[in-house]
Amino acid sequence: MSPREALRSPVALFYAAVAFGLLLVAGLLLAVLRWGLRKNVDQAWQSYRGWLFIVPLTAAAIFLGREATIVFFTGVALLGFREFARATGLDGDLYMTVAVYVGIVAAGVVALVPDPAQPVPGWYGLFMALPVFVIAGILLIPVLGNRVHGQLHALALAIVGFIYFGWMFGHVAFLANAKHAYAYLIYLLFAVELNDIAAFLIGKLFGRHALRSNISPKKTWEGALGALAVSLALPWALWFTFPHLGPQDLLAAGLIVGVGGQLGDLAISVIKRDLGIKDLGSIIPGHGGILDRTDSLIYVAPLFFHYLRYRHDLNPSP
Amino acid sequence: MEQWHYDPAANYDAALTEQLRVFPPGLDTLVRMVRLLAAVVLRCWLRVYHRLTIIGRHNLPAEGPFILVANHASHLDTLCLLAALPLSRLHCTFPGAAKDYVCVNGLRAVLAAVVVNALPFDRLFAPWQSLSVCAHLLERPDTILILFPEGTRSGGLAPEEFKPGVALLAASCGIPVVSCHLAGTHAALPKGAWCPRPRAVRLTIGAPHVYPHLPATKESAKQICRELREAVMLLGKVEPEEFRVRKPAPRKMFQSPVLQP
Numbered sequence: 001m002s003p004r005e006a007l008r009s010p011v012a013l014f015y016a017a018v019a020f021g022l023l024l025v026a027g028l029l030l031a032v033l034r035w036g037l038r039k040n041v042d043q044a045w046q047s048y049r050g051w052l053f054i055v056p057l058t059a060a061a062i063f064l065g066r067e068a069t070i071v072f073f074t075g076v077a078l079l080g081f082r083e084f085a086r087a088t089g090l091d092g093d094l095y096m097t098v099a100v101y102v103g104i105v106a107a108g109v110v111a112l113v114p115d116p117a118q119p120v121p122g123w124y125g126l127f128m129a130l131p132v133f134v135i136a137g138i139l140l141i142p143v144l145g146n147r148v149h150g151q152l153h154a155l156a157l158a159i160v161g162f163i164y165f166g167w168m169f170g171h172v173a174f175l176a177n178a179k180h181a182y183a184y185l186i187y188l189l190f191a192v193e194l195n196d197i198a199a200f201l202i203g204k205l206f207g208r209h210a211l212r213s214n215i216s217p218k219k220t221w222e223g224a225l226g227a228l229a230v231s232l233a234l235p236w237a238l239w240f241t242f243p244h245l246g247p248q249d250l251l252a253a254g255l256i257v258g259v260g261g262q263l264g265d266l267a268i269s270v271i272k273r274d275l276g277i278k279d280l281g282s283i284i285p286g287h288g289g290i291l292d293r294t295d296s297l298i299y300v301a302p303l304f305f306h307y308l309r310y311r312h313d314l315n316p317s318p
Numbered sequence: 319m320e321q322w323h324y325d326p327a328a329n330y331d332a333a334l335t336e337q338l339r340v341f342p343p344g345l346d347t348l349v350r351m352v353r354l355l356a357a358v359v360l361r362c363w364l365r366v367y368h369r370l371t372i373i374g375r376h377n378l379p380a381e382g383p384f385i386l387v388a389n390h391a392s393h394l395d396t397l398c399l400l401a402a403l404p405l406s407r408l409h410c411t412f413p414g415a416a417k418d419y420v421c422v423n424g425l426r427a428v429l430a431a432v433v434v435n436a437l438p439f440d441r442l443f444a445p446w447q448s449l450s451v452c453a454h455l456l457e458r459p460d461t462i463l464i465l466f467p468e469g470t471r472s473g474g475l476a477p478e479e480f481k482p483g484v485a486l487l488a489a490s491c492g493i494p495v496v497s498c499h500l501a502g503t504h505a506a507l508p509k510g511a512w513c514p515r516p517r518a519v520r521l522t523i524g525a526p527h528v529y530p531h532l533p534a535t536k537e538s539a540k541q542i543c544r545e546l547r548e549a550v551m552l553l554g555k556v557e558p559e560e561f562r563v564r565k566p567a568p569r570k571m572f573q574s575p576v577l578q579p
Contacts, residue, residue: 082348087324098347101348
């Protein structure tokens with residue numbers, strides 16, 4: 001991944017055209033609805049404004065290359081954990097929070113450096129073993145501080161924070177090391193967000209039966225199944241971007257995104273409902289916090305990553 | 319099983335820029351880590367690029383709240399003064415910054431809050447409100463306030479007249495006011511310039527002044543201002559012994575041993 005490679009890669013150019021084309025079409029559609037048909041589109045407009053930030057930022061990071069992509073997603077993970085830490089009150093425990101931040105940065109560094117054993121970018125072995133060391137470090141903190149009261153609570157929050165928001169999300173960054181980084185990484189981002197939007201729109205139009213009434217009252221079975229159908233179809237439409245994948249891989253990719261996307265959304269909703277809050281932050285206008293936007297991605301990314309790696313290896317030897 | 323009790327940060331769901339604009343800032347570990355990292359990088363940069371020399375660091379009180387006052391000619395002034403203070407007190411050091419300058423643009427506000435931990439001082443409309451914020455901060459056991467009593471960046475050689483705010487904070491209480499003088503910052507980064515020039519910068523820290531005997535009135539404020547301004551100017555004039563231009567010791571050249579045939 002590098003600017004020169006991005007300009008030469010038909011996959012990257014295709015996705016760039018699709019992303020900015022969709023932004024343009026959505027903008028025009030909103031303009032027609034707002035001024036042509038005099039509809040109230042305030043909510044959609046808020047969300048659209050958010051996309052106007054997200055898409056160019058992500059595109060710029062991916063365009064600039066592997067290093068910029070890893071730094072960008074590590075930064076997003078740091079801000080995401082910050083939201084979690086502030087919403088749960090873990091931020092009050094300085095050392096515990098510092099340990100998790102250091103762990104997240106370490107995951108980024110391990111994704112950046114090459115593997116000493118073989119000439120591929122990204123130290124895969126250490127990346128997978130990283131939770132062991134970070135959890136060992138986190139467990140050390142109450143011992144060194146000679147503290148007991150409330151420590152199980154803080155430990156649990158810190159470990160969930162690192163594993164889920166740091167390390168599992170870190171798989172997105174690590175995907176930048178793949179040989180087919182553009183195809184895999186952009187497909188992942190594109191499919192997950194499309195799945196979210198499809199679930200929202202189909203649920204809004206046809207939704208009748210609540211999917212999980214206690215966790216998220218607005219999600220419906222109709223929305224989830226509609227999104228699953230969209231996600232199952234998407235890899236076939238994008239087959240030309242990863243021609244080396246077989247039909248069963250396309251089916252698996254669709255299933256992982258279609259099912260995992262909904263589950264990831266619900267998983268963060270469980271945390272939010274237990275905390276008794278609506279959004280974890282409001283960094284992106286119209287979307288809430290980082291974690292409200294990346295909830296599905298965190299769940300899907302590691303599953304997608306390990307499926308692809310098991311089947312095709314990230315950097316297959318020629 | 320009893321439910322865990324969570325206590326979210328007060329404004330966890332506000333936008334990032336809004337969270338950073340809240341003053342005094344709450345505990346935010348990520349911001350503190352970034353500030354610490356920036357402080358280390360800035361200190362190295364000031365030492366290397368601007369050859370920052372700090373004289374009289376022993377004059378800084380070791381503990382308790384105090385106020386630093388200095389002449390103000392450049393943005394570098396704040397960074398130089400911050401570089402003289404111990405890193406352990408970085409997060410309770412609040413440099414005063416003009417609210418009408420800092421808070422007009424999002425990026426500037428974020429940088430001021432994260433890197434400098436700036437106290438947005440309303441010098442135009444409600445200076446007394448900002449002064450009461452300062453007074454509250456000084457009630458904490460470890461606050462350091464960095465204030466530029468001139469109220470703006472002056473370009474001249476001698477500092478302009480001091481505004482009475484600092485004097486009102488210091489009068490009738492035992493909080494030490496440490497006068498400092500900065501030389502070379504104007505040449506390095508004058509008002510309006512973007513790129514700092516590699517000029518040498520010197521920071522001289524003077525002895526602390528205390529004014530518990532003076533009441534917080536207009537007259538004593540004028541007197542304190544005059545005293546502080548003279549102290550700052552005096553620091554600028556004195557060429558301390560430590561800062562005499564040191565000639566580099568003649569380097570011993572490596573001489574290749576003469577080979578005996």
